[in-house]
Amino acid sequence: MATAEREKEFYDQYWERVQPYDVTGEIHVPTVSSNFSGKRALMCSCGSGGDAVRAAKQGAETHAFDISETAIRNALSFAEFNGVTVHAKVMDFHNLEYPDNYFDLIYGTAILHHIDCSVAGKEIYRVLKPGGVAYFKENSDRNPILRFLRRMFFGKPGGYQKQKFLFFKRTGTTDEYPLTEEEVSTLRDIFKGNLVLYNEQFYFFALLNFLVFKSAKLAKFFTGVDNLTVGLFPFLRKYSFTQEVFMKKK
Template sequence: MKPDIKTSEANFHDSLISQKARRERDFYTYESMQDIIKTQNEFLGDIKGKKVLDYGCGTGWLTIELLSKGAVVSSIDISPKSIEETIKKVNDFNFQNHSAHIMDCEDLKFPDESFDVICGNGILHHLNLDYALNEINRVLKKGGHAVFYEPLGKNPAVNLYRLLTPNSRTKNEHPLGKKDLIKITQTFSDYSFYYFGLFDCFSKIFCVLNLKKTQHALSRFLKKLDRKILGGETKKISFINTLSWIAVMKLVK
């Protein structure tokens, strides 16, 4: 990623912290994300006492989750204000075993095989995937695993939402496609995917329209339909799977 792009990314995410929240983030409410977060936690497994990297930590909520599970956590982000917010959260909860660093995810300053687990949410699609995967693989211990959830780029409802909210993201974001998922699998010895939001993401449009009761009712039905079609944990990267909103992935070195 070019220096001017890195600066743009850092400034954009600094501005989000300054604004506290954006209205469109209703699209990413806990209710809409709880199944995704549950799957992420299952993929993480028991991390008590393990060295974990929060890769692109944002405002630090994942860092808090990891620390609450007993992990020794290092948090990194290119945004100085994100790191400030993360440190504040950690101090508010009085957690120990934590360090935070302003750092480029494509150029990690950690020695080889530093971490048992690497975890990130919606970060890979901001990065040069080749550089990012090389660095993740380098600092991950042999037999260790990485867990990410990332947006995919083919769902028409999500793309409509992106069209309606152009100021909610940087110009450099690139939701992942089939070729990206294949590239990810080729970097690691083993992998698993769990896909979400093939149809359920259509209900999220009602968040933008501020019709939350309608969204919640529709979402319950569409989530069940998604599971019937998408199934559960899989190694498949099919056309139908890539039409999903989000892929949760576990990658084993």
């Protein structure tokens, strides 16, 4: 089975669990006003449909796509439930069916590490208007400790990813691997150097709770340890397991 087919099968099942609810909160993008009125936005790999609804509530003409038919049903049902309009369709990130220079804003969560950035990155650039912004919330392979453990326990980039090693259990597909520095470099080249990495939070010790203890009671404690650590040693922020990728088309 090809990678795209495995991803589709996984997420068709995964997103079946989601039921529509009243979506609250806003999408925040550096340098971009939270009022999206007059903007055309694209939500990549829309999943539950929540972010597409947020963009629409913030005033954007909102489009969304996903490789999963279930995710598209979610996006449409969430939009109807919340009283907004979202134009959603099944689509492959590597072959977007939108015109050139079409979107003011492109947004996604935990999707870049699933795709071939050398191909999809060019599609992002193509459909983004000059002056437009693309912003993705991602994981990261930059931390040398996490990188070593990940590759030892679960597998290397581009290879089969084990689901479990001893008492460590990961979530996600058998193909996904955290976004690498090489992939970020590829995107930076496509955007002619106009790429900035952010770390909105330091996520390291809390990851231990997520992978091992899985305790809601301990979550606050480990988050506190993360906050204390980065407060004492700010230079460690870039080694968070999470990162945000900001790209602008000049």
